[in-house]
Amino acid sequence: MAQLQKVAVIGLGYVGLPLAVALAKSQAVTGFDINVERVSELRAGHDRTNELTSDDLKASDLAVTSDPSDIQGCDIYIVAVPTPVDEAKNPDLAAVTGASTLVGDVMAKGAIVVFESTVYPGVTEDVCGPALEAASNLECGKDFYLGYSPERINPGDKVHTVDKITKVVAGQTPEVAEILTKLYGAMNNGDIFVAKSIRAAEAAKVIENSQRDINIAFINEVAMIFDRMGLPVQDVLEAAGTKWNFLKFSPGLVGGHCIGVDPFYLAHAAKAHGHDPEIILAGRRINDGMSAYITERVHELLDNRQSDILVLGLTFKENVPDLRNSQVRSIVDGLAALGHRVQVHDPLADPVEADRHYGITLQKSLSDDYDCIIGAVAHDEYKNITPENLIKPGGLIADLKAIWPDAATSDVCRYWSL
Ligand SMILES: NC(=O)c1ccc[n+]([C@@H]2O[C@H](COP(=O)([O-])OP(=O)(O)OC[C@H]3O[C@@H](n4cnc5c(N)ncnc54)[C@H](O)[C@@H]3O)[C@@H](O)[C@H]2O)c1
Incomplete structure (x- = not known):
């Protein structure tokens, strides 16, 4: 693929780092994280999540930074920050809105902002879009565009790595979906599924994990029943x-x-x-x-x-x-x-x-x-x-x-x- 985009990956954790390194094989990529310690460890060739080896990091052209000015004016921003729950088990969207504000501050007209964080349907368009607009003074869908691509990697799994699994992508417009298909397709041999909408892609990811949870719960329930029966x-x-x-x-x-x-x-x-x-x-x-x-x-x-x-x-x-x-x-x-x-x-x-x-x-x-x-x-x-x-x-x-x-x-x- 031609080097048509300058890409920034926001959040270099279990998801963001392997993704950024995989994308950097075909693309100029800057990885950004607010955790200064994490960035200096990565610069020194150490990934504390054990997803990548020091050789992987040394061989990569990925640039890493915790300075927002280094990601000014990129064409595509990919956000992979945490989406935990709070004490009451309600979604805690502070990191995705924080990252949206940060991206809104540095992006220019024409940018595409893609979210990889797992969310419920509607977060990208109803929460992140407005946060990006507020920080950038740009209009969503006219001056910049949204995308969503759920991450499916399974940390610790060296078989189903980011470059070997089907990637679902969705764009605010068909053109955005096409750009994302090319970008991600260069990393996984074109194994891309274009979802009908951003909401459908968000929903797909959240049901994949909910389905696993329910299936495990069923087996846990039968384990307790049979345990009582000896x-x-x-x-x-x-x-x-x-x-x-x-x-x-x-x-x-x-x-x-x-x-x-x-x-x-x-x-x-x-x-x-x-x-x-x-x-x-x-x-x-x-x-x-x-x-x-x-x-x-x-x-x-x-x-x-x-x-x-x-x-x-x-x-x-x-x-x-x-x-x-x-x-x-x-x-x-x-x-x-x-x-x-x-x-x-x-x-x-x-x-x-x-x-x-x-x-x-x-x-x-x-x-x-x-x-x-x-x-x-x-x-x-x-x-x-x-x-x-x-x-x-x-x-x-x-x-x-x-x-x-x-x-x-x-x-x-x-x-x-x-
Ligand atoms: N870990 C998994 O197995 C997995 C798999 C698929 C999807 N996901 C989803 O991907 C998302 C990220 O998960 P993770 O496991 O990589 O999290 P993580 O905690 O390993 O990494 C997140 C990184 O984002 C950084 N960060 C937090 N706020 C930031 C901000 N405002 N700006 C820039 N950087 C910021 C943190 O410092 C951290 O390094 C979550 O939504 C998660 O549900 C995770």
Whole structure:
């Protein structure tokens, strides 16, 4: 593709950085982040999200900055900033509106502003467009244009990377959609789907993640039912999974920045339009309740006796350092509140962040005489350990992610799995 655009990517996190580096292979791209520390780490070749290696960064032509004047007058701005929920689980749009104001300040006539952040339908046109107009004194749809392209990457997944997955794009006009098709298509061999509207693209992303949440919630519910019946859910899932149209999901904790958050965006939109989102919120309730369920079950299986417990894994999922919305943290706090002595280990989490955000000191080395170990996150590193070697004879292995199925038949310990 000809170098027809100067592109800026706003927000260099799990989504923005890999995207900016992929786009920079065919395009002049400047990555901007308000976090000065993040920018200097990236300049030094270090990506703390582990999505890119130092070699990836060194080989890239991407320029990174935290100075807004470096992104003045770009042709295309791509915004990939966080969209969390507040305490009341309502959408917190402060970062997208903040980024819109920042872009509005530096953009010139003719710019296209594309949002990649996950939102509910209407945010790009009804919230970001006006914020851009207010900051720029330009008119949306006449002096500048909007686009939306949901990000589908799955951090820690080295197969479905940004250059290998179908990219949905939508533009305020067919011309904008065409420009975005060319821009993104250069990065993923033209694997682009043009959505009918910006709202349809926004809605598509939020239902993709809500659907996952609901499917996991169903499996969590059946895991709790079969647990009460003394029936290992993994045995049930293995048998049911042989049917051609049975959907394969596993029970577990749902944390992180996406699956446990995005359904609240959809629920918010539903309520704003007079619909009570029953399944969506039921799914959220079940998944948010799993840490309490696990805490109670472990306590019960330890005969309510205060014990020495080792928790393996604190991040919100396997093979990533991301600690956001870690549900393991709730289990650690819950067990500590019941009087257990709990130690936590995680090879990927940043010890400083674990301490700062959760007050948890990560263990560097492990002992061999715990009463119980909880396999909470299926980091690859944990697959090779022998859990029986870490606990006292007769101790409990709570294998939340079925990391060590062979331990189920061990005669030196007790085994419980979700
Ligand atoms: N992480 C995922 O798995 C994933 C996958 C698909 C979509 N998404 C969506 O993508 C968006 C970004 O998520 P993420 O995981 O990359 O977040 P992140 O926290 O990893 O990164 C966001 C970056 O934006 C920066 N930032 C915040 N406000 C800013 C502003 N006003 N101007 C410039 N930079 C700003 C932060 O400093 C941070 O570096 C969210 O809407 C998320 O729901 C995330």
